[in-house]
Amino acid sequence: MIQLFRKPGFPFKFVYSDDYWIVDLGEHVFPVEKYRLIYEGLLRMGARKDDFLLPLQPSEEDLLLVHTSKYLKKLKSGALSHSAILTLELPFSLELIEFALRFVGGSILVAERALEDGLAVHIGGGFHHSFPDHGEGFCVLNDVAVSLEKMKHEGKIHKAMVVDCDLHQGNGNAFIFSKKDYAFTFSIHQMDIYPAQKPSSSVDVGLWSGDGDEKYLEELRKNFPRLYEKFQPDLVFYLAGADPYEKDQLGNLRLTLEGLKERDRIVIEEARKLHLPVAVLFAGGYAFDVKDTVSIHLNTIKVAQKAQRKYP
Ligand SMILES: [Zn+2]
Numbered sequence: 381m382i383q384l385f386r387k388p389g390f391p392f393k394f395v396y397s398d399d400y401w402i403v404d405l406g407e408h409v410f411p412v413e414k415y416r417l418i419y420e421g422l423l424r425m426g427a428r429k430d431d432f433l434l435p436l437q438p439s440e441e442d443l444l445l446v447h448t449s450k451y452l453k454k455l456k457s458g459a460l461s462h463s464a465i466l467t468l469e470l471p472f473s474l475e476l477i478e479f480a481l482r483f484v485g486g487s488i489l490v491a492e493r494a495l496e497d498g499l500a501v502h503i504g505g506g507f508h509h510s511f512p513d514h515g516e517g518f519c520v521l522n523d524v525a526v527s528l529e530k531m532k533h534e535g536k537i538h539k540a541m542v543v544d545c546d547l548h549q550g551n552g553n554a555f556i557f558s559k560k561d562y563a564f565t566f567s568i569h570q571m572d573i574y575p576a577q578k579p580s581s582s583v584d585v586g587l588w589s590g591d592g593d594e595k596y597l598e599e600l601r602k603n604f605p606r607l608y609e610k611f612q613p614d615l616v617f618y619l620a621g622a623d624p625y626e627k628d629q630l631g632n633l634r635l636t637l638e639g640l641k642e643r644d645r646i647v648i649e650e651a652r653k654l655h656l657p658v659a660v661l662f663a664g665g666y667a668f669d670v671k672d673t674v675s676i677h678l679n680t681i682k683v684a685q686k687a688q689r690k691y692p
Pocket of ligand 1: 547621664665
């Protein structure tokens with residue numbers, strides 16, 4: 381008897397849109413092409429077209445859960461001041477707003493899927509430097525905050541935890557969630573780089589240039605699974621930034637590829653072991669070679685695949 385074997389599929393869905401990489405940022409350090417390259421990498425890893433879910437545009441009502449109407453009006457009319465564009469550190473265009481809106485829609489969808497399936501991956505999102513009334517550090521709109529606020533308002537969650545392992549401190553999230561008891565924010569980041577002002581997260585772990593795998597993982601293990609057990613969130617948003625990597629252009633935390641995989645394993649597996657739903661978002665990543673950034677994100681997906689099979 382002939383049996384046809386196929387690669388085992390992914391035990392979760394991906395949220396992705398081709399619109400994630402259509403914006404033209406010119407010679408910018410932000411590699412929008414990473415989104416397309418990750419998508420193509422996943423197809424090579426055996427993902428099928430129906431493993432990818434297309435995000436919808438968020439409604440004005442959704443955005444107003446976090447952002448001020450004044451800021452939204454300015455964005456939509458293209459009336460950002462020169463200094464606001466400098467703070468944003470991105471070339472401003474109407475496509476840029478579309479780009480930011482798509483990711484908000486994506487982070488709403490990834491939260492809904494994570495709650496249904498236990499785990500879901502957003503091939504994007506994690507714009508944690510955006511504030512209610514302004515954008516900064518490449519982050520126009522705060523997809524993390526809009527999504528969690530929406531889940532909370534719709535009664536889909538009572539408590540949420542943001543585990544932010546991007547190189548940069550999650551200042552926008554820290555600011556927004558500091559007034560919200562339902563959300564616990566954890567950020568592990570490099571201290572001596574952007575953002576200069578670091579509003580307090582629920583827990584901040586500040587590391588220094590050159591700290592490397594050992595110190596990073598030791599700090600992470602001190603906090604997880606302990607914080608999961610203590611706070612017992614209904615949903616974990618994991619911001620799996622690729623920028624703590626040793627060959628990143630913007631920082632110097634010097635994590636190796638193996639160190640980053642172990643980081644992912646601790647955050648994702650310890651959550652799944654406790655049956656906590658996890659939404660993975662990719663946040664930053666500025667390796668000298670974009671292929672490294674893509675490999676780091678694909679490795680996160682491989683770690684998630686293993687964790688989800690082990691603790692479905
Ligand atoms: Zn970053």
